[in-house]
Amino acid sequence: MKTINELESTIIEAFQGKLRGKIVMPEDANYKDTCKVYNGMINKHPGMFVMCVDVADVIAAVNFGRENELLVAVRGGGHNGGGLGLCDKGLVIDLSGIKFIRVDTSNNTVRVGGGNLWGEVDHATHPFGLAVPAGIISTTGVGGLTLGGGVGHLSRKYGLTIDNLLEADMVLADGSFVTVNANQHKDLFWAIRGGGGNFGIVTSFNFQAHPVSTVIGGPTLWPIEKTEEMMEWYHDFINNAPDDLNGFIATMIIPGAPFPEHLHNKQFCGIVWCYTGDSNDFDELFEPVRTKKPLFEHVGEMPYPAIQTLFDGLMPPGMQWYWRADFFNELGEEVRAQHLKFGSNIPTPLSQMHLYPISGEASSVGNEDTPWAYRDAKYAGVIVGVDPNPENATKITDWCKSYWEALHPYSSGGAYSNFMMDEGQDRVKASYKHNYNRLVDIKQKYDPNNLFKVNQNIKPVKELV
Ligand SMILES: Cc1cc2nc3c(=O)[nH]c(=O)nc-3n(C[C@H](O)[C@H](O)[C@H](O)COP(=O)(O)OP(=O)(O)OC[C@H]3O[C@@H](n4cnc5c(N)ncnc54)[C@H](O)[C@@H]3O)c2cc1C
Numbered sequence: 377m378k379t380i381n382e383l384e385s386t387i388i389e390a391f392q393g394k395l396r397g398k399i400v401m402p403e404d405a406n407y408k409d410t411c412k413v414y415n416g417m418i419n420k421h422p423g424m425f426v427m428c429v430d431v432a433d434v435i436a437a438v439n440f441g442r443e444n445e446l447l448v449a450v451r452g453g454g455h456n457g458g459g460l461g462l463c464d465k466g467l468v469i470d471l472s473g474i475k476f477i478r479v480d481t482s483n484n485t486v487r488v489g490g491g492n493l494w495g496e497v498d499h500a501t502h503p504f505g506l507a508v509p510a511g512i513i514s515t516t517g518v519g520g521l522t523l524g525g526g527v528g529h530l531s532r533k534y535g536l537t538i539d540n541l542l543e544a545d546m547v548l549a550d551g552s553f554v555t556v557n558a559n560q561h562k563d564l565f566w567a568i569r570g571g572g573g574n575f576g577i578v579t580s581f582n583f584q585a586h587p588v589s590t591v592i593g594g595p596t597l598w599p600i601e602k603t604e605e606m607m608e609w610y611h612d613f614i615n616n617a618p619d620d621l622n623g624f625i626a627t628m629i630i631p632g633a634p635f636p637e638h639l640h641n642k643q644f645c646g647i648v649w650c651y652t653g654d655s656n657d658f659d660e661l662f663e664p665v666r667t668k669k670p671l672f673e674h675v676g677e678m679p680y681p682a683i684q685t686l687f688d689g690l691m692p693p694g695m696q697w698y699w700r701a702d703f704f705n706e707l708g709e710e711v712r713a714q715h716l717k718f719g720s721n722i723p724t725p726l727s728q729m730h731l732y733p734i735s736g737e738a739s740s741v742g743n744e745d746t747p748w749a750y751r752d753a754k755y756a757g758v759i760v761g762v763d764p765n766p767e768n769a770t771k772i773t774d775w776c777k778s779y780w781e782a783l784h785p786y787s788s789g790g791a792y793s794n795f796m797m798d799e800g801q802d803r804v805k806a807s808y809k810h811n812y813n814r815l816v817d818i819k820q821k822y823d824p825n826n827l828f829k830v831n832q833n834i835k836p837v838k839e840l841v
Pocket residue numbers: 414449450451452453454455456457459460461462471490491510511512513515516517518519520521522523524525526527528572573574576577578579691794795830831832
């Protein structure tokens with residue numbers, strides 16, 4: 377594997393001549409800023425960025441990376457916890473210039489560029505009363521979130537993001553361009569619905585959108601001491617609730633405004649709700665929640681893009697983030713006790729734990745229908761240590777690891793790949809479980825030399841049994 381430093385300047389000049397987008401090199405004034413990703417804990421220094429503006433740029437960049445034997449990373453929204461949109465010394469193919477959105481109201485589909493962010497999609501679809509299921513923070517990239525799965529407020533009603541992916545345009549490792557869907561390159565279409573960026577660069581996605589305009593949503597909070605009681609109750613309630621109601625449960629601190637002052641810097645067990653059904657039915661459906669007497673309720677009607685941006689202000693880019701995750705089937709007694717223990721010792725105001733329900737429509741898809749191997753798990757859990765101050769990096773990392781280690785024995789074994797950092801091959805295998813070998817076959821066919829390896833990597837090699 378070569379580094380950019382080893383290339384003749386004439387090779388780099390010839391490459392720039394093939395592009396409409398710019399390249400950014402370490403000596404350029406904007407290099408330092410271009411190296412930044414969402415997670416301030418990531419400190420990688422690529423040899424070159426290619427700021428692609430169209431498919432032709434992506435093809436040229438893939439050919440350049442392959443022909444010059446470079447380490448290649450692909451960056452969509454730059455949100456990945458492990459910084460998998462960057463690499464050291466190699467080539468970063470940046471897609472942030474490939475943005476376009478077209479809503480087709482004849483069939484409620486949305487065509488989206490490979491470098492778009494989810495907030496841009498929500499903004500474009502909302503005037504048409506439509507939404508595509510995605511994550512809960514609007515600055516997340518469409519590319520990485522979709523290729524890994526996509527869990528959010530609409531998962532119970534309309535499934536994961538991948539369940540709403542109809543088609544993708546891709547540049548493959550050999551530089552060829554393909555369109556994949558249920559009829560064309562079926563193997564690839566299966567693989568990219570959860571298998572991440574292993575199989576090529578997606579330059580455009582086509583999604584099924586749904587009639588979601590206004591939702592009823594927001595948080596309810598209970599004192600942290602009630603964590604065990606609330607988790608036991610929540611498990612029964614959410615798994616029997618209609619698909620119209622989503623709610624993820626969390627342990628967290630209320631850091632400050634916009635919440636009332638009496639809540640600030642206290643620890644809570646919270647649930648963030650999102651209801652997409654008939655508003656006339658909401659109060660009756662929500663009555664059992666109110667019977668549990670939340671200390672604080674801020675649940676009301678709002679446009680869908682409002683719930684999608686509810687937490688953006690608390691989570692600006694550039695903070696330290698340490699991630700750990702697992703799937704869970706149950707919230708048994710010992711698990712609930714651990715949540716109380718670690719939820720009572722959250723190290724910094726923005727650190728938190730979330731359990732996202734994988735039920736309703738998200739669980740109606742089979743474990744082998746997409747690479748997402750845990751449709752039968754009840755929750756995708758994630759623990760994040762978060763803080764603006766790099767001096768607290770060790771503190772948030774230690775808490776996160778200890779919380780995860782205490783819970784892992786009760787987990788289903790693997791994690792949602794988009795909630796993982798760079799955690800090694802065993803974790804990748806555990807996350808794809810029985811689907812791993814099928815992914816290896818497809819990787820061998822489309823990327824036999826593992827050009828796309830900066831991701832939750834499916835190596836194109838069969839294990840000896
Ligand atoms: C604050 C925050 C909130 C989040 N909330 C949620 C949530 O609610 N639900 C959820 O499911 N996830 C959530 N995530 C996780 C998120 O899905 C992952 O971080 C995801 O990897 C981000 O995608 P990205 O394009 O922004 O990242 P990047 O860092 O740009 O890329 C991540 C990976 O995807 C690959 N990739 C990106 N775009 C493409 C493309 N077009 N073609 C090929 N490969 C590509 C990259 O090579 C890399 O391996 C959240 C993350 C953060 C930081």
